Amino acid sequence: MRLFYALTLLMLSIGNLSFGQNTGVLSGTIRDRATQQQLPGVTVALEGTSLGTATDEQGRFRLADIPTGSYNVRVSFVGYEPLLRANTVITSGNANIVSLQLAPAAQALGEVTVTASRAIRVATAETPLSVQRLNVEEIKSNPGGNFDISKVVQVLPGVGGGGTGGTAGFRNDIIIRGGAPNENVYYLDGIEVPVINHFQTQGSAGGPAGMLNVSFIEDVTLSTSAFEARYDNTLSSVLQFRQRDGNPDRVQGNVRLSGTEVAGTLEGPLAQNTTFLASVRRSYLQVLFKLIDLPIRPDYWDSQFKITTKLGSKTTLTALGLGALDHFEVAVPRKSTPENTYSIRNTPTIDQWNYTVGVSLRQLLERGYLNLALSRTQLSNQADFFEGGTEFAGDESRRVLLTRSGETENKLRLDVNRSLGKWQYAYGAVGQLIEYDNRYFNRLRQAVLNPDGSVQQPAVSVQFQSDLQFARFGAFAQVTRPFLTDDRLTLSAGLRADGNSFTEGGANLLRTLSPRVSASYALASRWNLNASIGRYYKIPPSTLLGFRDAAGQLVNRPNRYIGSTHYVAGLEFLPSASRRFTVEGFWKQYNHYPVNTRDGISLANLGGDFVALGNEAVTSTGRGRAFGGEFFFQQKLTRNLFAVTSYTLFRSEFTGRDGRYKPSAWDTRHLASVLLGRKFGRGWELGVKYRLGGGSPYTPFDDAASQQNYLTIGQGVLDYSRLNTQRLRTFQQLDLRVDRKINLRRLTFDLYADVQNVLALKAPAAPSYTFQRTPDNSAFVTTDGQPLRPDGSNAVPFLLDNNSTLVLPTIGFIVEF
Known part of the structure; x- marks a missing residue:
């Protein structure tokens, strides 16, 4: 907190310095959303000023000599x-480059005075509800977000953050309406990006820090x-990151420290x-966490690029x-109990790297366009754990865990989008080649020796090596049209089917037909009634499909696509x-959900660790349901104030072998968030x-089984x-952020101070089981003063x-130049 106060005082000390009036530039292109054609003659105006311009014959505009500050741009x-792009920040350091899209207006709402209130609407004809959008400034200025898009979206309705067991404070797992983190898909300019976080849980998602550079982002x-x-292979959400183009007029950039x-x-x-x-980024979280005496030591690099070429009109x-290099380890903090020290030393070291590269071609057609995209993603995941901690790394006699796993995805995607009168239609196909390999070792029990050194009980371990290669493929079609007088009713229908060459029956597209x-219906100019029904499918992750039993058999091959049917209805008001x-x-019904054969428990009830999801035999026999309601309010920048408020009440339950519905690992029941921002004068x-x-x-733990088996498996049973009968305390967190922008001639400084959990509230987490240690941490405490027995009695x-x-x-600063 002293650092926060110090920077705030620094901002105040320079707050009265005057550098004269500086100006900036706003430029970009405007297109028709349906056809992607550039629109000439579009009016672009800055709200509350006399500044404005119009697009040229190429749909481009440039507005110069704008006094620095925040503006609402009306198009x-x-x-x-009409379109409102709120909170558009003009600085002297960088030109603000935007890419905007306009949607054709319905005839019933043709008058400008009537449609003005619809400028904030996010929905499209195909997705008329359950959709939200954040622009780049809302991401940059989000308190506690630290420019991390995965954290920022957690203010939206239905979005829970964190993993299982109370990790909401530091994990980026995006949990949507009671669904698992791996039920989401992510697209960067139309190219699927499976990994968007550092230290991802393989087969799932999440991680403590996002990879995407917010300086690239137009909106989310x-x-x-x-x-x-x-969109294929999604059960809970589609998250689209739209990047802007680089400045076509001059070289510019920024440095963030x-x-x-x-x-x-x-x-x-x-x-x-x-x-x-x-861009390139280097983290030194490990240095910060060491200074504040935290045991975790995350260390990572990432980089990102985009090149755009117009081959013709x-x-x-x-x-x-997009790529990343990650290393994670733990260290014993200075203030630690013997039991906590022992537990920390039983944490794996993780090394990961991943990248996604892709190229896309957009060709404008008569009354439409086509997209052709080719991409490749590769992930490497390594985990090591040695008894006693990292100081014994390399001593194979002490090895407890080894994971060497990799995945490669090569994808080719084509979609064609056309319009004919009032009809809009789209169709396309996708093909994908998947490669997966995994070398896994986990020692479950050490050998028990007799006093003479002979083996009384041999060591028990799980060990396998697996690899597979298979193809995925799919196709879709969608059609949309307005109906009734004045086009008040808009209907959209779609159908897709997906298959693969690996699972039994996976090539049968009739098994995955997914209509939606x-x-x-426009009740009035400001009111819309919306509804949707859809069936969606997702293939189990490769970490499950690639698992082999002791005989080397791919036992999960009979598993089916996970299915989910959504029923959603809502009301939208645009005052x-x-x-x-x-x-x-909303109501979501799941079937064919994976249930592990060892315990007969749905993977949704188990959650997942932070290394990999899978590595066990499962059956597609589980069912699930998630249902609830949500409220959302958003105010774009108005009179220097913006706000976002949401509340979701829901339940999430899944069945295992016994067929009984039980709370999932993500069944937190309540999600609420409030975001308030206030812009003051002089860049504050x-x-x-x-x-x-x-x-x-x-x-909870089984006390008797935990005591008997702790020395064998190193954790409680x-x-x-x-199952999931106990609950943690409610998670709460208040974050605060202060920014001060200083504009010089072609140079901008943004000083900021951000505090997460400013009220110092405790983040709840599930307890860990261990045995009490002696004060010098040299041995376990026993009830009889004798050496610890193998059965822990x-x-x-x-x-x-x-x-x-x-x-x-x-604390930090950004320099734009």
């Missing part, structure tokens, strides 16, 4: 819905249902009609890439061009964010007869309280 054109759109048929990382971004023209964006070629239909209210109810801005999540369910069981209070202050 209007005859025959199109989250759809939590009513998915277009073009904070208490956790240093990052640099550069952009500009490469040649005529070609622009680039490139109707053809655009885009190349992009959505409807939007003004900057305010939006939505209320929605204040942001406050509050998040609440209900208590996560967890399974959960009592699955009481004379041990003193001990539950470690993992609830923690972490206040994370971050």
